[in-house]
Amino acid sequence: MAFIGFSTGALMLGNFQEALRLLEGTSMTAVELSALRLPELPILVGALPKLDLGKFNYISFHAPSRFSAGEEDGVIELLRQVPEGWPIVVHPDTIHEADKWAEFGNQLAIENMDRRKHEGRSADELCHWFEQLPNARLCLDLAHAHQCDRTMTEAFRILSNFGDRVCQLHISELDSTGHHFPLSYGSIQAFMEIASLIPADAPAILESLNPLQEEEDEQQQDWIEREANRACAALGRCEVRREMPISPMQVPLSPASVLA
Amino acid sequence: MELILGCHWKNIEEARQKAETTLEQLSKIIEGMPSADTSVIVHGSLARYECTQGSDLDWTFLVDGEANAGVQETFIEIKKALSKESIFKELGLKPPGEEGTFGALAFSQPIILFIGGEEDSNSNTTRRVLLLLEALPIGERRVAFDRVRKNILKRYIDEDRRLLQKRQNVESRRWVPLFLLNDFARYWRTMAVDFAYKQFDRGNDGYALRNIKLGLSRKLLFASGLLACFWCDPIISKNENQEPSKQSLINCLDTFLSLTPLERIALFFTTHLNISESKLLRETAKELFCSYDEFLGLLNDSDKRNRLKKLRQDEEESARSSRRRGRREKSFARPFRICF
Numbered sequence: 221m222a223f224i225g226f227s228t229g230a231l232m233l234g235n236f237q238e239a240l241r242l243l244e245g246t247s248m249t250a251v252e253l254s255a256l257r258l259p260e261l262p263i264l265v266g267a268l269p270k271l272d273l274g275k276f277n278y279i280s281f282h283a284p285s286r287f288s289a290g291e292e293d294g295v296i297e298l299l300r301q302v303p304e305g306w307p308i309v310v311h312p313d314t315i316h317e318a319d320k321w322a323e324f325g326n327q328l329a330i331e332n333m334d335r336r337k338h339e340g341r342s343a344d345e346l347c348h349w350f351e352q353l354p355n356a357r358l359c360l361d362l363a364h365a366h367q368c369d370r371t372m373t374e375a376f377r378i379l380s381n382f383g384d385r386v387c388q389l390h391i392s393e394l395d396s397t398g399h400h401f402p403l404s405y406g407s408i409q410a411f412m413e414i415a416s417l418i419p420a421d422a423p424a425i426l427e428s429l430n431p432l433q434e435e436e437d438e439q440q441q442d443w444i445e446r447e448a449n450r451a452c453a454a455l456g457r458c459e460v461r462r463e464m465p466i467s468p469m470q471v472p473l474s475p476a477s478v479l480a
Numbered sequence: 481m482e483l484i485l486g487c488h489w490k491n492i493e494e495a496r497q498k499a500e501t502t503l504e505q506l507s508k509i510i511e512g513m514p515s516a517d518t519s520v521i522v523h524g525s526l527a528r529y530e531c532t533q534g535s536d537l538d539w540t541f542l543v544d545g546e547a548n549a550g551v552q553e554t555f556i557e558i559k560k561a562l563s564k565e566s567i568f569k570e571l572g573l574k575p576p577g578e579e580g581t582f583g584a585l586a587f588s589q590p591i592i593l594f595i596g597g598e599e600d601s602n603s604n605t606t607r608r609v610l611l612l613l614e615a616l617p618i619g620e621r622r623v624a625f626d627r628v629r630k631n632i633l634k635r636y637i638d639e640d641r642r643l644l645q646k647r648q649n650v651e652s653r654r655w656v657p658l659f660l661l662n663d664f665a666r667y668w669r670t671m672a673v674d675f676a677y678k679q680f681d682r683g684n685d686g687y688a689l690r691n692i693k694l695g696l697s698r699k700l701l702f703a704s705g706l707l708a709c710f711w712c713d714p715i716i717s718k719n720e721n722q723e724p725s726k727q728s729l730i731n732c733l734d735t736f737l738s739l740t741p742l743e744r745i746a747l748f749f750t751t752h753l754n755i756s757e758s759k760l761l762r763e764t765a766k767e768l769f770c771s772y773d774e775f776l777g778l779l780n781d782s783d784k785r786n787r788l789k790k791l792r793q794d795e796e797e798s799a800r801s802s803r804r805r806g807r808r809e810k811s812f813a814r815p816f817r818i819c820f
Contacts, residue, residue: 335623369626369627369630370627370631370634371630371631371633371634371727371730372727373630373634373727373730373731373734375727376725376727376728376730376731377731396545396546413726413727414725414727416725417725
């Protein structure tokens with residue numbers, strides 16, 4: 221059974237504690253602890269031993285999306301404290317010296333990039349990175365792939381070449397300037413076209429920006445469940461139910477019923 | 481192909497080298513001008529890598545991005561740069577054709593959205609089909625071109641009913657995209673009808689040259705497009721790994737159409753000759769490529785080209801029965817009939 225959850229950065233930018241608290245009252249079984257901004261990294265790594273993450277069957281860690289060559293060693297040293305079983309998602313354009321990242325082996329998950337970046341966007345560009353880090357896995361970002369090629373042919377190429385490396389998915393919608401949004405009908409339809417190629421057990425991490433960050437917990441949690449169900453529809457997976465844990469009673473939903 | 485057949489096609493090789501040099505020069509000329517979400521695309525003999533004396537510089541400034549009136553300024557700068565007399569002199573090129581389809585700004589949305597119907601004008605159809613069959617981005621900005629091309633292909637694949645579906649009680653499925661094939665055929669008919677239109681509009685001016693181009697380079701373009709459609713079928717492409725999915729077909733078409741028309745035909749012959757030796761295929765390939773090599777040789781000879789350009793219709797027809805041109809066109813048409 222595939223796990224589904226959210227990136228803490230998407231739920232509450234810069235406040236992973238609050239994001240985790242919000243997820244407590246949901247049926248989410250996966251979480252990505254996000255330290256997208258460099259100053260967040262030491263704080264999040266420092267807090268790891270004290271976090272109550274027992275609810276989650278799948279946990280991953282997102283490395284900062286920007287740091288200099290001079291800061292690279294410091295970042296790697298902090299990331300060594302991430303438990304070995306948690307994939308570390310990294311943007312290939314942040315890697316200055318690939319050799320230094322080889323020690324992470326298959327814990328490293330290279331993420332395909334969006335149009336703002338100059339590399340790692342396509343199957344051909346990712347090939348270069350997997351040649352340098354042959355044990356690394358892939359975090360397949362469907363929104364990035366969709367933004368680069370609305371026909372999803374590049375996503376098809378990435379999956380054809382590297383489908384066996386997929387360790388998790390990122391799901392959201394991306395506009396032309398690279399900002400994350402909740403899923404729309406168009407993106408759901410697009411993701412459905414290649415859903416059959418995606419490993420069925422790949423955990424799905426939503427990066428849809430929470431539009432209700434100032435609202436009551438219950439409203440936000442309802443939105444989390446709805447958005448997760450939209451993601452499940454896009455992937456052709458069973459819906460998540462808030463009241464009970466995932467069970468064999470769950471049925472696949474049609475997009476029409478989810479979007480109604 | 482040359483190795484397999486033991487031939488050397490000097491004119492094809494020269495035309496390719498000239499095209500490579502010219503494309504490199506053009507890329508330098510527009511360096512730094514196109515912005516993100518735009519591509520400068522060449523068509524015609526340059527895109528086919530068949531540059532000869534007096535090849536046209538047919539180009540389009542393709543825009544595929546959010547609304548931005550600033551593209552007009554960029555287009556004007558690019559047009560100025562590509563319209564300089566010095567370019568035409570130094571590179572041996574001619575300005576874009578009279579019809580106004582080229583040397584122009586084109587937005588992706590009408591090209592992708594209007595297939596068939598009132599809005600699908602002659603220009604729109606031409607731009608769309610040439611983006612698939614005969615187009616090459618110059619300079620560094622090619623993302624817009626790649627994107628638009630894949631989106632065009634997706635339209636044809638998405639809306640082709642029963643494509644890839646297994647028929648009732650039959651194991652096989654249809655792989656050939658008929659919607660796309662029909663539009664290629666429609667474009668071929670358009671070229672043929674436009675030939676008559678140009679005769680009406682321009683009289684004898686350039687008649688014989690247009691005629692020979694219709695029978696050879698235009699026909700090659702159409703035939704290579706047809707072949708692209710059939711290449712989707714794993715029996716034709718000999719690709720056992722071809723998946724029955726839309727993105728797989730788009731990928732297949734995108735890759736195949738990235739080749740020049742001659743390369744597409746060559747791939748067909750080399751694929752099938754590598755699998756089983758066939759005297760018929762071998763001779764057919766030889767006939768086709770030798771005819772085309774001769775054709776390019778003629779175009780590259782300025783005397784012969786100018787004589788052809790000035791030849792009147794009545795003169796051309798009276799000479800046809802005993803002239804090499806007629807034989808060349810027949811030698812070119814026959815191999816395609818055998819292939820298909």
